[in-house]
Amino acid sequence: xxxAEVLIYEDNKxxxxxxxxxxxxxxxxxxxxxxxxxxxxxxxxxxxxxxVILMDINMPGISGxxxxxxIRHFDTDVHILMLTVFDTNEKIFDAxxxxxSGYLLKKTTPGKITEAIKDVHxxxxxxxxxxxxxxxxxxxxxxxxxxxxxxxxxxxxxILFCLTQGYSYKMIAEQLQVSIxxxxxxIKQVYLKLHVNSAxxxxxxxxxxxxx
Amino acid sequence: MATSVYxxxxxxxxxxxxxxQLRNAISRDLHDDVGAxxxxxxxxxxxxxxDVADNNLKMQNxxxxxxxxxQAMLDAMNDIIWNIQPENDTIDNVIAxxxxxxSEVLEAKKITLHYNVADNIxxxxxxxxxxxxxxxxxxxxxxxxxKYSEASEAAIxxxxxxxxxxxxxxxxxxxxxxxxxxxxxxxKNMQYRAEKIGAVYxxxxxxxxxxxxxxxxxxx
Numbered sequence: 427x428x429x430a431e432v433l434i435y436e437d438n439k440x441x442x443x444x445x446x447x448x449x450x451x452x453x454x455x456x457x458x459x460x461x462x463x464x465x466x467x468x469x470x471x472x473x474x475x476x477x478v479i480l481m482d483i484n485m486p487g488i489s490g491x492x493x494x495x496x497i498r499h500f501d502t503d504v505h506i507l508m509l510t511v512f513d514t515n516e517k518i519f520d521a522x523x524x525x526x527s528g529y530l531l532k533k534t535t536p537g538k539i540t541e542a543i544k545d546v547h548x549x550x551x552x553x554x555x556x557x558x559x560x561x562x563x564x565x566x567x568x569x570x571x572x573x574x575x576x577x578x579x580x581x582x583x584x585i586l587f588c589l590t591q592g593y594s595y596k597m598i599a600e601q602l603q604v605s606i607x608x609x610x611x612x613i614k615q616v617y618l619k620l621h622v623n624s625a626x627x628x629x630x631x632x633x634x635x636x637x638x
Numbered sequence: 639m640a641t642s643v644y645x646x647x648x649x650x651x652x653x654x655x656x657x658x659q660l661r662n663a664i665s666r667d668l669h670d671d672v673g674a675x676x677x678x679x680x681x682x683x684x685x686x687x688x689d690v691a692d693n694n695l696k697m698q699n700x701x702x703x704x705x706x707x708x709q710a711m712l713d714a715m716n717d718i719i720w721n722i723q724p725e726n727d728t729i730d731n732v733i734a735x736x737x738x739x740x741s742e743v744l745e746a747k748k749i750t751l752h753y754n755v756a757d758n759i760x761x762x763x764x765x766x767x768x769x770x771x772x773x774x775x776x777x778x779x780x781x782x783x784x785k786y787s788e789a790s791e792a793a794i795x796x797x798x799x800x801x802x803x804x805x806x807x808x809x810x811x812x813x814x815x816x817x818x819x820x821x822x823x824x825x826k827n828m829q830y831r832a833e834k835i836g837a838v839y840x841x842x843x844x845x846x847x848x849x850x851x852x853x854x855x856x857x858x
Contacts, residue, residue, distance in 0.1 A: 556734075
C-alpha cells in the first residue's frame with residue numbers, strides 16, 4: 427500500500443520538528459512538507475497534493491480554520507486533521523464545520539498520532555462529549571440557509587447522543603447492537619452533513635456526492 | 639450630565655473588557671506554546687527511547703522519566719483548562735468526561751466497563767474546586783485500576799441520597815492487602831484531595847477479592 431503523504435502546518439518550531447521526525451521515521455507515512463504558517467497554503471497543497479494534512483488550529487496570520495476553508499474550496503477529498511493543544515470546544519467545532527476530518531490533541535502520544543493518521547480514512551477521531559453536544563444541537567436548530575436540508579437520521583442521532591454521554595465507539599456498538607465499523611461510518615456521515623450545512627455553495631455541491 | 643456619566647462608565651467597561659480579552663489571549667497563547675513544547679519533549683523522548691540500546695537501562699529510565707513527566711504536565715494543564723470553562727460546570731459534563739476517560743483507559747486494558755449514574759444527579763451543581771478534585775480522584779482511581787488490578791470487569795456507580803453524592807469504583811481484580819502495601823503517592827493523593835473538599839474517602843481491598851474506592855460528598 428502506498429504510504430500516506432503527510433503535509434504539516436504547525437507554527438511552534440519544536441512541535442513542527444517533532445512531527446517532522448515522527449512522520450519521517452514511521453513506516454506507512456511519508457513527509458510531504460512542513461510549514462510554520464498558512465500564508466501560501468493554497469499553492470502548497472495544490473503542488474504537493476498530500477493525502478493527509480495536519481493543521482494547527484492556532485496560527486498567526488491565516489488561522490488553521492481559515493486555511494481549512496481555503497483548501498476545501500478546491501479539494502474536498504484530502505483528509506485534514508486539526509492539531510490543538512487542548513480540547514476546548516469552540517474552535518474544534520468551527521474547524522469541523524469548516525471541513526476538517528477530525529482533530530488530534532497535541533498531548534496525544536506519538537504512537538496514537540501516527541495511528542490516527544493511518545486510520546483517518548476509516549472515519550474520524552473520537553470526539554469529546556462537549557463537541558458531540560455542539561454537533562447535536564447544531565442539527566436541532568432551524569436551518570440557517572434555505573437549501574440546508576441535511577438532517578440526521580435516527581441512527582445518527584442515537585450515536586451522537588451516546589457520544590455526548592462519553593461512550594466509546596465500542597460501548598456505542600454494544601448499545602446499538604452494531605459493529606464498531608458501522609459506528610465509524612455513521613459518524614463520518616454526520617461530519618459530512620455538518621460540512622455540507624456549513625460550507626459555501628460551491629463546496630457543498632461536491633461534498634453532497636459523498637453522502638450516502 | 640447623566641449621559642456623559644454613562645458614556646464614561648461605558649468607556650471604562652470597554653477598557654476593562656479589552657484588558658480582559660488581552661489577558662485571555664496572552665493566557666491562551668502561553669498555554670498553546672507551553673503545551674506544544676511539552677508535547678514535543680514527549681515526542682523526542684519517545685523517539686529516543688525507541689532508538690536507545692535495549693541493554694542501556696539507565697538511559698531508558700531517564701528518558702522514560704522525561705517522557706512521563708511532560709505527559710503528566712500536559713494532562714494536568716488540559717484538565718485545569720477544561721474545568722475552568724463555564725460551560726463545563728454542570729455535573730453531567732463532568733460525568734460524561736469521566737466516562738469518556740474511563741472507557742478509553744479501561745478498554746485499552748481489555749477491562750469491561752459497567753456504569754450506573756442515578757437520574758437525580760443530572761442537575762447537581764458543584765463548585766469549581768469540588769469538580770476539579772472529584773475528577774482527579776476519579777482519574778487516579780481509574781488509572782490505578784488499569785495499572786494494577788488485572789481485572790476483567792470494572793464498575794462505576796454514582797448516586798445521590800439525601801444530598802450525599804456517593805461514588806463507588808470497583809473491580810473484580812486481584813485486590814491487595816492494605817496492610818502490606820505502603821501508601822504510595824497515588825493513594826495519599828486521593829485521600830488528600832478528598833479531605834480538601836470535605837469528602838469521605840475509603841479504600842477497600844482484599845487479596846484476590848477485588849478493590850473498591852468509595853467517595854462520599856455532602857452537597858449541601
